[in-house]
Amino acid sequence: MSSFDTSAFFETVGWSAAAVAVVLLATFGCAKIAGRHNVIDTTWGLLFVTAAVVSFVCSAGYGDGLRRYLLLLLPGLWGLRLAYYVLRRSLGKGEDPRYDEMLNKAKGNRDLYALRMVYVLQGLLALVISSPIIVGAFEPRPLRVVGWLGVAVWAVGLFFEAVGDAQMQTWRADPAHKGQVIDVGLWRYTRHPNYFGDACVWWGTFLIAADSLPGVVTIYAPIIMTLLLTKGSGARILEKHMSKRDGWEEYAARTSMFFPLPPRKPRAAA
Structure with missing residues (x-):
């Protein structure tokens, strides 16, 4: 070997x-x-x-x-x-x-x-x-430091994806939330915690392989997955559908689109 x-x-x-x-x-x-x-x-x-x-x-x-x-x-x-x-x-x-x-x-x-x-x-x-x-x-x-960093990034990604999906499933199970926009848990910090988690999973997987050549060359893989999630069939299409719901504009104005960030404060009225 x-x-x-x-x-x-x-x-x-x-x-x-x-x-x-x-x-x-x-x-x-x-x-x-x-x-x-x-x-x-x-x-x-x-x-x-x-x-x-x-x-x-x-x-x-x-x-x-x-x-x-x-x-x-x-x-x-x-x-x-x-x-x-x-x-x-x-x-x-x-x-x-x-x-x-x-x-x-x-x-x-x-x-x-x-x-x-x-x-x-x-x-x-x-x-x-x-x-x-x-x-x-x-x-x-x-396996060296970069590889172990990849394991950590993967774990963060699985947490965001699994917890985000579970929170969405719980939200949808309540009939009172029909037609509303979820704004609890991880969804307060990013409009797509599951997609963010998915991207982290594949960046983490890449880092495990990127410990040495030729694994570094496969950086195109997480880039493609991230583009699919944000610009392709993921967030872009979902947001087009969600934009028809009441409260979406206010939610989108205060919540980060992809990377988890603290909710933005609403601008004061002129």
Whole structure:
């Protein structure tokens, strides 16, 4: 274990891609049975679990043992928690309006269009964002300070994501809050504690791999995930929907959009 094994690494990339493809095809089959394509939202976290398991198995005898276990357990815990949360939230509900809107643009077969624009695209994104996991599993050097910093950042991220989701679930369970904007707990400090936590999880995962080269090169992975969460299908679309609710403008004016900050005081009337 004196150097990074490029040949074994690229072989693992191939196995990871094949495993992710199998999971996506199984998800597509489930979506056809269920009659809704938002089933893939549950599978999103499982795609990273799949990449982590394949990387752990294939890197045996190549990468540092501690880093390999961290890059198996941390993404695994994150992905399984997210999949369980999304599954519980979606049970008994119909298709997500986002997918209906997208599929209405299909000029041919809707299922083939969904397979190309939803499943293949998410599979490719998952593989790219999983780069720190796959690369890090083959790094032979022992874990150092940067790696342990990554574990701490990951833990902060999981806290914000899990606690934020739990607070939202509790808020929605109260009928008195229907149509209102949540402004309690972590949601007082950021309009998207779950998305902020998700970003921290992937910056932490990157730092575990960035202890040494070539892990540093995978910095594009957390950048892509952060952009997806803030500018892509995450906060941007959610805020467009939330802006129709009463009290949203006041809440947005005093609450940080992404990074947790103390609530801003309202400006005095002129």
